[in-house]
Amino acid sequence: MKPYQLSITEAARHIASRELSPVELTRSVLDRIEQVEDRVKAFVVVTAEQALEAAAIAEKEIADGGYRGPLHGIPVGIKDLFDVAGLPTTASSQVRADHRATDDSACVQRLRDAGSILVGKTHTHEFAYGIITPTTRNPWNVEHIPGGSSGGSGAAVAAGECLMGMGTDTGGSIRIPAALCGTVGLKPTYGRVSRHGVTSLCWSLDHAGPLTRTVRDAALVLGVLAGSDPRDPATADVAVPDYTEGIDAGVSGLTVGVPSNYFFDDIDPQVEARVREAVSVLEGNGATVRSVEIPYSQQLMAVEFGLIMPEASAYHQEMLRSRGDAYQDDVRVLLEAGELMLASQYLKVLRVRALIKDGFRRAFEGLDAIVCPTLPATAARVDQQEFEFPHGVRKSVMDAYVGHSAPGNITGLPALSVPCGFDSNGLPVGLQIIGRPYEEQTILRLGQAYETATDWVSQTPDL
Template sequence: MQPSELSIAEAARQIERRTLSPVELVQSALDRIDEVEGRLNAFVVVTADQALEAARRAEEEIAGGGYRGPLHGIPVGIKDLYDAVGLPTTSSSAVRSDHLPTEDSACVARLRDAGAVMVGKTHTHEFAYGVLTPTTRNPWNTGHVPGGSSGGSGAAVAGGECLMGMGTDTGGSIRIPASVCGTVGLKPTYGRVSRFGITSLCWSLDHAGPLTRTVRDAALTLQVLAGFDARDPGSAREPVPDFTGDLDAGVRGLTLGVPSNYFFDDVDPEVESAVREAIGVLEAQGATLREVAIPYAEQMMAVEFGVLVPEASAYHQEMLRESGDRYTDDVRVFLDAGETVLATQYIKALRVRTLVQQAFRRAFEGLDALVCPTLPAAAAAVGQETFTFPGGKETAVIDAWVHHSAPGNVTGLPALSVPCGFTSAGLPIGLQVIGRPFDEVGVLRVGQAYESATDWSTRRPAL
């Protein structure tokens, strides 16, 4: 095993004991980037010289007794929506090709303070407005997409190019690439992680979080990222717990909800089989399962897009008029459509969102978490526009994937995607765990219990 194949927890143990050098680890990641990046195209830019310099500083600090914690010396990729001083924030768009930030985003600043080493900026679907990340390929099969919009981070982590990749999630953009690339993806509760310095897609639905190889790595990363930030109007003044404290407590005594509608309505049979088997693993470990109806299921997608589309167009209004011809066609279509949404329609979507949030709180009474498929289908092939589900129903790829991830954004609840199997074509499948507000500890606990009982997180694409 090469150092770049380690988990954060494994690498951190070796770095702290000084049996692994940060320079050795970062160089291994850079070597892997040189090896596979021509096939994946996960990175907008690779910052090799800066990364090695930061790794040498980390090595000197640790040698001098200045170990900062589990992320010290760990190579990470940053989605190209996050401001990082010294690098452009292009949002994978020609519109912002020359945008140079003067201040780090809150997440980048916290990662730097923790000693993490940035090896580059990862591709996103332009301005995070999509689920494909068209420039990037899936490490498990380069004829397939890596999901989006955080597809660059998902591909980079799965492909061994970094140990953690930062993503954002407005309609599933952390969990979608996590599911189709076979990584762990954590969307924290709305307000748990500051979005200051991150290019917005939709102010009231945007979340920031990590994609990692293991659940423990997601917990370790969240420990660094979480906390109130007055610069983000949506930031929550919630205490930050120890996210690893109950990680190995298991699920015995927990009650897990299994949806009787919505999440299993239109699902690929291989996905449903893998997810139901995963739920059975949790039951065998002592969890009690309870069937639960998903409230306002018929309104979920209308609320997601009813809020997202006009907010995104409002954010882009000035740039659209100044540089409209520099947007890609698919994003330009969505932005133009958003300008046709009436204020009355937008207000109705906000009101229904409140009803959905209230209904989910009631549905979670007596539940510790909800378990369901992350997505209804595995990775789409490059150029594929639709999925066909049992019964012949044909659904656009974006609608199918957002359908399963939107509830986490509409409600703001924490949601985790954990690998739970593969299709017969060798494409990853994800199990989604959705928790109560600010109960990332519980969500991670369920994910860890499943991960520890299986070997999916140890699988690596051959490339």
């Protein structure tokens, strides 16, 4: 294997044993970017010179006995919503083309403290308000979307342009590109990871988390990112465990719920088949499988957009008036529509959200996790507007994707997407594992057990 093809876990082992240097690994990643970026278009900016300088420093630190841990010397990409001191934070928008960050966001600072090497900033759907990421292409088939809004990070990891990509998730923006690009995507519990220094879409739904090649890699990164931060009042003062502890314990003794409604109602038959095969793998390895009903399923999408639209419009209100013509049409229309919502409607949405959260709390009684499709369909074509599901049901691409990921944002529950196969066109399918609050260890354990029992992690796109 070439260095850029390694997982974080593998690269860290070689770096710690001095079999691989951070400079060698970083050069391999930068060479890979040069090789494929003209097709993938994952990066807003590539910081090659700074990355090699940081890698040389990491190499010397390690040689001098200052090894910081498994992220030391690991090249990573940062979604262009996270502030990186000295670099623009454009949110892939002309509205902020002249913006330049003066300080690192909390996540970037923690990654730097762990010794990570930043190789560049990755594209997002403009201001994270969409699920396409128009600039970027899916490495499995460049005629298809990578998903969004963290599409640049998902595509970059899948293509070997970095070993980890930071993402944000407001309506599925980590899990959607993870599922469509065949990577692992982890949305932690709301409040587990600081969003200080991250451009907001919807403050009450925004999460930050990693996209990686393997489940263990996601656990390693979360261990660095997690923890309270007074600069983000939503973060919780909850102890941060070693997320790799017990990750190989298997699934015997765990009980998982498979939804009897909602997640399998409107779905591509090939996606459903891959997900049900994945459930059978978990069951065959010792998990107990039970049926579970998803509460308030008819209200989920109304609540998701009933929160995003007014909150996003409030955040953008001044910029929309001063630079409205600089927004892309799809985003500007959503921001303008959000200003039409009444305060009374927003308050009703908050009340229904409370009912949904309580309903999920009761649904989890006796369960360790809920397993379901990450998305109801694989990657849409670049020009595709909607899906047609069995029985003539048609849904827009956004509604189809967000409908499956929104429950994790509304409830704030941790959710993991892991690859679970491909459709007949060779496009990846994702399995979603949703857990109890702050029990990321459990969903990582389930994801690791499934990943170990299958061979999907070894599959990479042929660019």
